[in-house]
Amino acid sequence: MFIEESLSSILQKSNPYPCLALLESGLISYKESEHKTIPQELLKDFACIYGKELADDAIKCLVNLEAIEENEIGLLINDEASNIISSWLNQLKRNLLLTLNNNEESIEEFVVKLISYLKENTSCTVSYKSVENLDFIINSDGKNYSIQAALSPVWLPAVAEDASVQNTFIALIGPFAAQNWHHMIKYYAHPQFRNYTSYYDPWHCQKMNISRGSLLTYFDWFYRDVYGLKFFIPDTFSLALQNMGLLRYNDER
Amino acid sequence: MIYTADKIGKYKGADVIAEYMLKEKIPYMLGYAGHGAIGLLDSFYDKQDQVKIVWPRIETAAGFMADAYFRITGVPLPVYVSTGPGPALSACAVANAYYDSSAFLLITGQVTTDQFDSGALQEPYRHYPADYPSVIRTYVKHSFQATTVNQISQFLPKAFKLMQTGRPGPVHLEVPYDIYQTEGETVIPDPEGWTDAISWRTGAEPASINAILKKLIEAKRPLILAGNGVHVSGAREELLKFAEYMNIPVYTSLMGKGAVPDSHPLHLGVCGCWGHYPAVEAARNADVILALGCRFSDLHTASWQPGFAYNIPATKLIQIDIDPGEIARNYPVDIGVVGDIKTVLNQLIEKAETDGIKGDYKTWFDELAGYKKEWNDFVAPFEVSDETPIDPRRLIADIRKAAPKDAIMFSDVGNNQPWIEQYWRSDVPGTHFTAGGFAAMGFGVCGVLGAKLARPETTCINVCGDGGFMMMPHAVATAVQYNLPAVWVIMNNYAIGAIRDLQRFYFGGRQIGTNFETYEGTKYYDGELWNPDFAAMARSMGGDGVRVEKPADIAPAVEAAIKSNRPTVIDAIINRDTAVPLTSTWQMPPIPPALPTFGQIKIR
Numbered sequence A: 001m002f003i004e005e006s007l008s009s010i011l012q013k014s015n016p017y018p019c020l021a022l023l024e025s026g027l028i029s030y031k032e033s034e035h036k037t038i039p040q041e042l043l044k045d046f047a048c049i050y051g052k053e054l055a056d057d058a059i060k061c062l063v064n065l066e067a068i069e070e071n072e073i074g075l076l077i078n079d080e081a082s083n084i085i086s087s088w089l090n091q092l093k094r095n096l097l098l099t100l101n102n103n104e105e106s107i108e109e110f111v112v113k114l115i116s117y118l119k120e121n122t123s124c125t126v127s128y129k130s131v132e133n134l135d136f137i138i139n140s141d142g143k144n145y146s147i148q149a150a151l152s153p154v155w156l157p158a159v160a161e162d163a164s165v166q167n168t169f170i171a172l173i174g175p176f177a178a179q180n181w182h183h184m185i186k187y188y189a190h191p192q193f194r195n196y197t198s199y200y201d202p203w204h205c206q207k208m209n210i211s212r213g214s215l216l217t218y219f220d221w222f223y224r225d226v227y228g229l230k231f232f233i234p235d236t237f238s239l240a241l242q243n244m245g246l247l248r249y250n251d252e253r
Numbered sequence B: 001m002i003y004t005a006d007k008i009g010k011y012k013g014a015d016v017i018a019e020y021m022l023k024e025k026i027p028y029m030l031g032y033a034g035h036g037a038i039g040l041l042d043s044f045y046d047k048q049d050q051v052k053i054v055w056p057r058i059e060t061a062a063g064f065m066a067d068a069y070f071r072i073t074g075v076p077l078p079v080y081v082s083t084g085p086g087p088a089l090s091a092c093a094v095a096n097a098y099y100d101s102s103a104f105l106l107i108t109g110q111v112t113t114d115q116f117d118s119g120a121l122q123e124p125y126r127h128y129p130a131d132y133p134s135v136i137r138t139y140v141k142h143s144f145q146a147t148t149v150n151q152i153s154q155f156l157p158k159a160f161k162l163m164q165t166g167r168p169g170p171v172h173l174e175v176p177y178d179i180y181q182t183e184g185e186t187v188i189p190d191p192e193g194w195t196d197a198i199s200w201r202t203g204a205e206p207a208s209i210n211a212i213l214k215k216l217i218e219a220k221r222p223l224i225l226a227g228n229g230v231h232v233s234g235a236r237e238e239l240l241k242f243a244e245y246m247n248i249p250v251y252t253s254l255m256g257k258g259a260v261p262d263s264h265p266l267h268l269g270v271c272g273c274w275g276h277y278p279a280v281e282a283a284r285n286a287d288v289i290l291a292l293g294c295r296f297s298d299l300h301t302a303s304w305q306p307g308f309a310y311n312i313p314a315t316k317l318i319q320i321d322i323d324p325g326e327i328a329r330n331y332p333v334d335i336g337v338v339g340d341i342k343t344v345l346n347q348l349i350e351k352a353e354t355d356g357i358k359g360d361y362k363t364w365f366d367e368l369a370g371y372k373k374e375w376n377d378f379v380a381p382f383e384v385s386d387e388t389p390i391d392p393r394r395l396i397a398d399i400r401k402a403a404p405k406d407a408i409m410f411s412d413v414g415n416n417q418p419w420i421e422q423y424w425r426s427d428v429p430g431t432h433f434t435a436g437g438f439a440a441m442g443f444g445v446c447g448v449l450g451a452k453l454a455r456p457e458t459t460c461i462n463v464c465g466d467g468g469f470m471m472m473p474h475a476v477a478t479a480v481q482y483n484l485p486a487v488w489v490i491m492n493n494y495a496i497g498a499i500r501d502l503q504r505f506y507f508g509g510r511q512i513g514t515n516f517e518t519y520e521g522t523k524y525y526d527g528e529l530w531n532p533d534f535a536a537m538a539r540s541m542g543g544d545g546v547r548v549e550k551p552a553d554i555a556p557a558v559e560a561a562i563k564s565n566r567p568t569v570i571d572a573i574i575n576r577d578t579a580v581p582l583t584s585t586w587q588m589p590p591i592p593p594a595l596p597t598f599g600q601i602k603i604r
């Protein structure tokens, strides 16, 4: 039987992120995928990002906790536990701490400041899909943006196609650079992914974004104006884009 | 009829042109004769004291010289050519002037009026009789074809009006050669009654002036962008005054380069594919940009790809241009003003001063200081590089040291152009010239002679490529003929370097048809690099010539050239594999854009 308190054992692990990523993926898949199961491709990415051993461990751990269960189609979040897991993850997410230019603040504070910066500096309108989930829908210049805080980069491809159909740009904010986010670069070969999604990691001052959502310029400006910091683009990202033929390196570098 | 009867006289068509040029106080007529031009020339025979005939060795060169002359003086010169090939060869120069808002009057001959549609020698007749106007129309503000003497009188003042008012541009006048010789009753018009009487420097409505100032005051990261319009409008002083009063940093487009002194603390440099990092970085971070006479071309804007050079519409754009066609052509504007830059700047200054409006952009300046330092640290070592072959940056730094402060610099087209863009500095505004729009090779090589005609006492230097020089090497002969002691510095890289670089960086290094080499075998790459001896060529034409291979020899060679007061070619062998640092990008779709080689990559 699933017991809410048992979730806290995840946080005792030396690296809790595989479990958190799996829970987050499970919740997304529960809503987005046909049989509510986590897609096999996502699980493969999951294993690549965290390593097979840690990934298998996480699956085992969450199945033991009965947060996740396995049916004939695949892994899925425990139906009864889904709401509890969702609010537990949200709580966790909101409290994640950031140190920006020697000031500590939570990601919740960061995102809230970002949203009010956008409101102040653009003529966008903000609607809240879920405040406790730090998930905002913004309309600017006729385009929709979904700005979300997240724990893991792994599940973004699962929502990219929908985003492109709905003409909505997704900006994920989270501690991604430390979680092998480079593995996700291969998805930039898909127009839906590269045109509609972006990753921002304020912990590491890095971003991966080649979409043309012009509101996203203000992310950089917000970071600059409020914290005096700059989002850099990781070299591996630009190199990979070059390999895909999306950008060219000038070998004079 | 607009003319008063008492001035009517009998004139040949060519006399009308000659007399009118006297009234316009035109000092030079440039061109190249053929049977379609001698009728015109004959009327200048007795007027050579007042209107000197200067004819370089090809029609294109005459056009380039006139273009350069206008850029420096604002005086449009007539350029005469014959029929057929002459007009065809001049078309490139006409276009070059048109794209850069420069001007000259192209006078073409035509077959006689009774030979229209006969296909007589050199008539463009196969679609429409005497049809050169159809050929040139895309490259001129207007094309006139006179078929009577009186029409010449009517067209000339209109031509000069068009060239000099609003956005300048070349105008074409075609005269069948019987009309040059035919007498007709007419009046030689007075320029005073035309161009001089027209007030065309329109300003902005007061509400727009208020709105612009409000936007700038509210901004945290404002910039002023000076395009070629600042030069054309003669607004450099007003620009500086406004920028200083408001304390707003200024950057330029390639064509706007030299709008403010390079060392001015508010100056950030050029923004563009090969611009200065502080300007590019500032442009993509600005919240409001006041653009003055700038087209936002592909090379300036990273082919309009967001994040590289600009983030418009996040950045709010205020665009002032005398040509409404250029406003919001490529970027949406927050405020657009159709107006003359000088006039609008004066309005802004007056209003700001009256209302005591001033900006305070402290954080912005702190940021900009950081960008400037990064860039200067990067640049400094190259400018003193002792490497051979010579680093282009060292070459330019040493020319700078040797040349007088007010030296006029013409770059040509190719890599030499962005090298000069990035490394030529001048504290005397309005001394840098280049062909930014149509970008015709050879413009700088010949243009420097037009500059020398306009400013005989000033040192005039052209930095060109070996490709561009060899298109117009006869410029040296013209310089000797007319005693125009210009200095040419050839950046000799045994290649049409800019295009070779595109092959290196965009076509996987497959070089074909871009290296100057002997062709011995079956493949382009199995010959040896080869060029003529440019210094010897110069000497054979009566000028001086020297080949420079070592960095230490650059400055003495340039000093000697300037001191000698003789046309001199300096053939400088440069490192052919050093590419101009990319601070932004340029794209040739479908090939993806190259990444900047300096500065944090900005892709979005």
Ligand SMILES: Cc1ncc(C[n+]2csc(CCOP(=O)(O)OP(=O)(O)O)c2C)c(N)n1
Pocket: B412, B413, B414, B415, B416, B417, B439, B440, B441, B442, B464, B465, B466, B467, B468, B469, B491, B493, B495, B496, B497, B498, B499
């Ligand atoms: C009349 C003309 N022909 C061709 C071009 C295309 N083009 C642009 S740059 C360039 C290369 C110029 O080579 P070079 O003069 O040797 O200068 P470099 O790039 O080596 O400095 C060419 C061919 C042009 N702009 N004008």
